[in-house]
Amino acid sequence: MPVIKSAIKKLRQDKKREKQNDELRSALKKALRVAKKAKSGKSVATAISTVDKAAKHKIIHTNKAARLKSRIAKLLKK
Numbered sequence: 001m002p003v004i005k006s007a008i009k010k011l012r013q014d015k016k017r018e019k020q021n022d023e024l025r026s027a028l029k030k031a032l033r034v035a036k037k038a039k040s041g042k043s044v045a046t047a048i049s050t051v052d053k054a055a056k057h058k059i060i061h062t063n064k065a066a067r068l069k070s071r072i073a074k075l076l077k078k
Helices: 005-038 041-056 062-077
Strands: none
Touching: 005 041, 005 062, 041 062
16 A cells, blocks of 8 residues: 555545546447447447547547447448
């Protein structure tokens, strides 16, 4: 355990951020799964929104987000 006051605060922040990132990552996986299975407009829109949020918070790379969105959009065209 950290002794210095700033290190204690940093540990608190890291735990909080890790929890938020895990939640967003699991929401992303779930949204992609649902969009691939359902192929409806609403599920695709939700998945694209979740992908954008993940890219904004640097959970995934921007180029990966673009690639995922492109693949999801293709599902809707078919």
